[in-house]
Amino acid sequence: MKVLVADKFEDSGRRGLAEIGCEVVYEPDATGDELLAAVERTSADVLVVRSTKVTRPMLERGKLSLVVRAGAGTNTIDVEAASERGIWVANCPGKNAVAVAELTFALLLALDRHVVDASADLRGGRWNKKDYSKARGLYGRTLGVLGTGMIGREVIRRARAFGMNVVAWSRTLGPALADELGVVAKPTVTEVAAASDILSVHLALTPDTRGLVGDGVFASMKPGAFFLNTSRAEVVDQAALERAVKERGIRAGLDVFAEEPAGGSGAVDAPIFALPGVIGTHHIGASTDQAQEAIATETVRIVGLYKESGRPANVVNLATKTLATHLVAVRHYDRVGVLAAVFDCLKRGGINVQEMENIVFDGGKAAVARIHVDRVPDVDVQRSLRTCTPDILDVSVVAL
Structure with a gap:
């Protein structure tokens, strides 16, 4: 079985694929037309990607039968095209949960203690202890969590360690799970927003969640509240967020945003970061050594199971209901x-x-x-x- 790896991928993962008998072709910088050519040239059976886009032509012209997203979200893969051709699409859910939760709290603490601006002033030779001594603190504050999947649960666990109260919303959050997680369940997103000092988004991107967090949600938040997004940019109406920052004093910490560049480096034009009270990172939520090793191990497991049984784990594009009568x-x-x-x-x-x-x-x-x-x-x-x-x-x- 030939595996084309078209993104940065841990050495341990490449070794693991070779150890289970796969021929590994490693082209970490291949994107767009280069990746299309590599898919055709190598006749690979399996394609492994992290953030690289997998397009319909790539799925139609090669011999691919499995695409593995070495991470959680599959929004960079044309899943519809894969389904039309009977190509499995699998992911590695939960393996980056701790890493994303850690970054969520890094952004929260940086917002509260003005870490970004304070560091910039020190680099610029300015001392401003008076202004940077102002912080609200986290203990006793209420964190609102949208989404109680693996990442949301890791965020909740850390919030409780900080002595915070937690309210949450998810379509699957019932009374029993709320009690287990130690949170107060709210029936709507806006009710979570209204009850929170900090609102944190941990939702997968689906047709139902696209643009879910918009003007109505931001209008429900307390003036000056914090907003965090380490999930998917498309879940948030960014224009509505910009209005909330300007008009309601919302402060935001973002790992994802609408104008995010496609590549790993280069120029970025994201006006939202010019607004006071907005800080960001470079879509690095899953980028810890621990998370990437765990994802590499899971990728090897998925490919190994497919090689042995013809059916991979963690498939995301199987029909939940067929036309059978x-x-x-x-x-x-x-x-x-x-x-x-x-x-x-x-x-x-x-x-x-x-x-x-x-x-x-x-x-x-x-x-x-x-x-x-x-x-x-x-x-x-x-x-x-x-x-x-x-x-x-x-x-x-x-x-x-």
Whole structure:
């Protein structure tokens, strides 16, 4: 199995891939047309990326069957195009959770204690102890957390260590989980914003979360409250955030933002950082040695499982619900050609198979094929299924 690694990737990960029998092609600087050419030239089976964009042409022109995002978010991969071609897309969720939570608190503390401006003044030869002595402190403050996945939970754990109160919102946050996490659950994002001294975003980017944090949320925040985003820039309406900074004195710490450059270095034009009270980092939430080693180990595990079984772990693009309306259960002798005959009957009836499994009984003489189909087989199709081969023992149809 050939693996093309098209991003910076730990030595331990490359060694691990080689140790499980993969041929590793390492082109960490390949992007755009260069990456497209590399996919075609290498005929790689697997592509591993971190932040590099994976486009439809890359998925259509090569032999890729698996794309692994060495990280959590898959918004840089054309998942729709991959799904259309039956290409697995997998990620490494949670392996960067501690790193992102640590950066979240680095931004929070830097905002509260004016670390960025104070350091800039010292470098410029200016002493201003009077102004920089003003800080609110974190103990007893209320942190609002949007998203209680792995990263959100690590942030909550650290907030409690600082003696903070925590309110939270997530679509999956019920009373039992809220009690387990030690937080107060709120039914809406705006109610979390209204109750918080600091609002921190830890949401995956989905169609439902895109632009979720906008004017209504910022209007609900207390004047002068802190806002933190170490998740995805697209979750936040940045124009609304800029208005909130100017009009309501919101102070912001951002690891992600709308004008973020695509490459690892170069010029950046992000007017939001010219506003007073806004600080930022360079989308480095997952960039610790610990996190990258954990992600490399998980990437090797995903590829290894795929190499051994044909099915990787952590797949993000499988259908949660198919078009299947009925289950056809075919009990049969486990012999050559039985399933081919069954599928031929379904094909002649214009019936498409959505999912199937063939369960073999002890001794290997008999099996049951469980076939999910997109419409009910009529009487003629059912009759043909029962008579297409003498190895069929029984056929039943159940509506799903």
